[in-house]
Amino acid sequence: MNVSVEELSQIRKKLVIEIAADKVSEMIEDAYKKIAKTASLKGFRKGKIPRALLERHFEPRMQHDVTGALINETLYKALMDEKIDAVSQPQVVDSGALTGGEAFTYQVEVEVKPQVVAKDYTGIALEREAYQLEAASVEKRLEEMAESRAQLEVTSRKKAREGDTVILDFTGYLEGAPFENGAATDYQLELGSGSFIPGFEEQVVGLKREDEKDIELTFPENYGAKELAGKPVVFKVLIKEIKEKVQPKLNDDFAKEFDAETLVELKERVGADILKQESARIDNQVQEQLMNALVERNPMDVPEGMIENQLKNLKQSFSGRLQAQGMTLEMLGMNDEVFAQSYRPMAEQQVKGELILESIGELEKIEVADGDIDKKIEEIAAESNAPLNTVQDYFKKPEMREGLEYQVQHDKILAFLIAKAEVSEVEPKADDAEEKES
Amino acid sequence: MKPLHEIIRKPLVTEKANELSAAGNVVAFEVSRTANKIEIKQAIEQAFDVKVKTVNTMQFRGKIKRVGYNLGQRSNWKKAYVTLEEGHKIDFFGV
Numbered sequence: 001m002n003v004s005v006e007e008l009s010q011i012r013k014k015l016v017i018e019i020a021a022d023k024v025s026e027m028i029e030d031a032y033k034k035i036a037k038t039a040s041l042k043g044f045r046k047g048k049i050p051r052a053l054l055e056r057h058f059e060p061r062m063q064h065d066v067t068g069a070l071i072n073e074t075l076y077k078a079l080m081d082e083k084i085d086a087v088s089q090p091q092v093v094d095s096g097a098l099t100g101g102e103a104f105t106y107q108v109e110v111e112v113k114p115q116v117v118a119k120d121y122t123g124i125a126l127e128r129e130a131y132q133l134e135a136a137s138v139e140k141r142l143e144e145m146a147e148s149r150a151q152l153e154v155t156s157r158k159k160a161r162e163g164d165t166v167i168l169d170f171t172g173y174l175e176g177a178p179f180e181n182g183a184a185t186d187y188q189l190e191l192g193s194g195s196f197i198p199g200f201e202e203q204v205v206g207l208k209r210e211d212e213k214d215i216e217l218t219f220p221e222n223y224g225a226k227e228l229a230g231k232p233v234v235f236k237v238l239i240k241e242i243k244e245k246v247q248p249k250l251n252d253d254f255a256k257e258f259d260a261e262t263l264v265e266l267k268e269r270v271g272a273d274i275l276k277q278e279s280a281r282i283d284n285q286v287q288e289q290l291m292n293a294l295v296e297r298n299p300m301d302v303p304e305g306m307i308e309n310q311l312k313n314l315k316q317s318f319s320g321r322l323q324a325q326g327m328t329l330e331m332l333g334m335n336d337e338v339f340a341q342s343y344r345p346m347a348e349q350q351v352k353g354e355l356i357l358e359s360i361g362e363l364e365k366i367e368v369a370d371g372d373i374d375k376k377i378e379e380i381a382a383e384s385n386a387p388l389n390t391v392q393d394y395f396k397k398p399e400m401r402e403g404l405e406y407q408v409q410h411d412k413i414l415a416f417l418i419a420k421a422e423v424s425e426v427e428p429k430a431d432d433a434e435e436k437e438s
Numbered sequence: 439m440k441p442l443h444e445i446i447r448k449p450l451v452t453e454k455a456n457e458l459s460a461a462g463n464v465v466a467f468e469v470s471r472t473a474n475k476i477e478i479k480q481a482i483e484q485a486f487d488v489k490v491k492t493v494n495t496m497q498f499r500g501k502i503k504r505v506g507y508n509l510g511q512r513s514n515w516k517k518a519y520v521t522l523e524e525g526h527k528i529d530f531f532g533v
Contacts, residue, residue: 043451043452
């Protein structure tokens with residue numbers, strides 16, 4: 001086997017591989033023997049086809065088999081021998097014809113990781129938002145918590161208002177006759193939720209308990225059931241009960257529901273949570289700025305294969321997050337193509353960023369010590385409220401440990417860069433940043 | 439004489455035909471049932487531009503085949519083994 005390597009660009013290499021003639025003949029011979037056993041041809045019993053006819057009829061199959069086998073056998077060996085680290089499936093660009101007694105040559109193009117030497121990575125100007133915890137945001141968060149614990153209670157008011165929940169019976173009539181699925185008893189309807197046909201809820205507002213009313217309205221034109229769409233109907237409605245949402249009072253009892261002793265303690269905790277979230281968000285912003293700046297200062301080409309891989313990872317984590325909410329990518333109108341289109345720049349950016357960080361790690365000799373990892377494990381344990389030794393066991397697996405090591409190194413490099421950067425504090429950019437977060 | 443393609447139906451490529459051609463320069467054909475040896479000889483000579491030494495013919499009764507309940511019979515046919523003069527050859531696949 002003869003291999004020659006040609007550099008096409010930073011990220012592409014071309015291999016020309018030549019296989020000796022006697023090896024080729026031997027493979028062809030073997031292939032025909034194999035084909036002879038199974039091939040069938042009219043007028044001949046299986047395995048009795050004379051060689052001449054076999055060569056005439058089954059040459060394409062032999063070509064296919066032998067080429068595949070030869071490439072399989074030699075390509076990976078060649079890559080290993082030449083120490084080429086392919087980041088995607090090598091592409092066979094040209095394979096010559098296969099003839100017994102002659103050498104076989106084929107050419108492959110592979111994508112390789114670019115050799116990146118990071119530059120200009122110190123003294124990057126970054127902006128860090130100054131964040132001050134405000135009492136108002138704590139109040140707002142408490143308010144939200146109270147709302148999530150709100151309960152329905154029978155109201156003392158007489159008339160139903162928007163926002164109330166009413167229990168009612170109804171029967172729908174189309175041209176004087178009740179229609180299918182048009183009736184229910186003890187139906188719970190939140191007024192203003194828009195869950196019913198437009199117009200219905202509005203007409204319930206203002207009714208009293210035990211009230212009966214004929215509600216006249218017209219189904220929307222685009223209603224699901226064809227026979228009802230666009231038709232005027234009458235609903236006979238009986239109001240049984242009116243309930244309103246009652247939020248729990250913000251006091252120590254409320255705090256106990258959230259495992260805090262007093263309201264003051266709960267407030268402190270909420271404040272600490274908000275601060276943590278905000279500083280995490282700000283850290284993220286700074287890191288993002290940093291990465292963008294790095295990528296801008298270190299222009300390079302990245303192999304398609306790495307971008308594809310990153311896209312795949314992105315998609316996986318994205319759909320994982322969606323699945324946790326009981327959704328799928330398809331529900332958002334996403335398919336592989338759309339996803340690839342909208343997230344490609346991001347994937348490319350990330351790949352570039354990773355390569356640069358890796359190179360910085362090498363240049364600055366930032367390494368991960370066992371102590372760092374132990375510390376990280378302790379942090380994780382504390383964060384997830386898991387016993388320390390369980391977490392330690394979890395990260396004993398080599399692949400887990402590798403991932404953790406990578407992450408720790410990543411964090412260290414980032415910390416190093418931020419320390420070297422020129423960070424300036426800026427005022428938070430109005431409120432919209434916070435809105436986005438929630 | 440009938441047109442050539444009516445006399446010579448098709449060459450027969452089988453294990454036996456293959457053996458015979460290797461052993462004694464014989465080629466096998468399916469031929470018209472009504473053609474006689476002389477007609478076959480002339481037809482082969484004309485069609486393939488060779489010299490024919492002898493022609494052996496034989497008749498075959500079509501096999502009886504059944505498809506479900508129905509019985510049917512394949513057409514009867516005639517086979518000819520044509521021995522060529524030395525130095526003459528027919529290459530069916532025309533390489």
